[in-house]
Amino acid sequence: MHTDLVAALDIGGTKIAGAVVDGHGTILVRAQRPTPAREDGDTVMRAVEEVLGELTTSPLWGRARAIGIGSAGPVDASAGTVSPVNVPGWRDFPLVERVRAVSGGLPVELIGDGVAITAAEHWQGAARGHDNALCMVVSTGVGGGLVLNGRLHPGPTGNAGHIGHISVDLDGDPCPCGSRGCVERLASGPNIARHALENGWRPGPDGDATAAAVAAAARAGDPVAAASFERAAQALAAGIAATATLVEIDIAVVGGGVGKAGDVLFTPLRKALADYATLSFVRRLTVVPARTGTDAGLVGAAAAALAGLPGAAAGV
Template identity: 65%
Template sequence: MTAPPPHPAGPLFSAVDIGGTKIAGALVDSAGTLAHRVQLPTPARETGARVLAVVHRVLDHLAAAPRWGEVTAVGIGSAGPVDLVRGTVSPVNIPGWREFPLTAEVAAHPAVGTRRVALAGDGVAMAAAEHWRGAARGTDNALCLVVSTGVGAGLVLDGAVRPGPSGNAGHLGHITVDLDGEPCPCGSRGCLEGVASGTAIARRALAGGWRPAGDDRSARAVAADALAGHPVALAAFERAAQALAAGIAATAALVDLRRVVIGGGVATAGPVLFEPLARHLDRYAALPYVRGLDVRRAELGTDAGLIGAAALCR
């Protein structure tokens, strides 16, 4: 009988990805390969304690894996904003967590023990992942966006992921793209997330009279109808793409970058998002040094948050 191949040399990390829809976990090796992946729904409208209980269930699953003893650190990518100095998170789409001491609570899990806990916003984690193994490989300056339940982003500048002192650099979802827009739960108004997130796309389509054939009222269902030519569904994606283009062009003008990587569930809509995005970027990215931005689909899909959380531990 042929012996199984040895485990790759190098450290093993535990990674947790926390969003408004799901909380995922995995063990990640030094090559970025995932094992023992688990995913549970986020009880986003329940108490902070209930959300933490799901995080602990994910950690329980990982700690039961045969290789848990090899884990050297625990990386967490969380919806933000985050506060790296205090180790807290205040995700806009998880109301029960406001200045929630996530780093300390994860460190207190019995299986974590003395292992280091590294925290980052989900957009920064995605940027770390795509720069390590995905569509931002080989570039020194990139903007990486997660367009899903919310809109997060991270920056790669001068060859490294740059989270900023608080951990929120590149938090594109909460820049204002509509001066007279709707109030945002973050306290501002007209935020990019309120126009371009999957939640916002579905809300706009429903307000315009779109109705799904079944019970699915998500952006995924809107995208399917947009691909079939439904005018209201197309208009919802057109508006989201315009807002994304404005935010991307402003960021490119500010920090002088060449590549943009877009991931998250909304990016799976394909041409109904990326074709109007290209048109609007031609309009907003007008200065010579931001013209012709290299816009790419993220390559790591739903694993980006986990791979990025592990990358932070490296």
């Protein structure tokens, strides 16, 4: 691993985080701004510029050799553009070019946020030491990324591994993506909560109707809440098994808010996976919770920047 420093940006619908990161994945300097997600594209870019501006005041900035960006998607790494669903002001926004200009011409690596978290889990987390892995983020949406033959596999545009839009129910509900019965439509946090509410689950006195509240109810023995997690687990299992059958992964890492539900999710997920992953070469597949925390996006963006440097270690 390089001793070089890199800069990292983690861009989402809520916050824009930035950091200077060393070759061991340690965050040395950080900056953050709220994402002005409802504003026009230039206003959002100004928030990015403020984050970078704050980083450049550090004496360590001068040692940063590249910038990695993990952005909410879709992204197009080949074009250097981003069109995050939750930032309407950015459509085919030339983020790579704009960041390069602000940073004085440093090389910029762009990947989707699911791929960034995959990079972090492979470098520092639950997929460490695994050459073939799928990492998933199950929260408001369902994203993911792949590690194949020991290397991050972002694909030509940086979106490979987007498991949320594998269809697992041919006659299922229409998904906003245009397909039907997608994993995301069954397994994302809001869809777990929606299914529970539609089937008679009711929030407690605090009115919390999120998937976290459904998970708490399931732990307390509510059968409708438990059934909503079992349905989500089945969809995830079908998507994971399809991926494993296609590219021969041996571990699937599940993170994001829904991934924090613990046994309420993982017990039915492992049971369903045994039903779906039946071929000899996918039977040894394990499913584990993610280990990297809230800094995963930054650490993964840094990993992508380090991997892009000349002579970078193959394991990044």
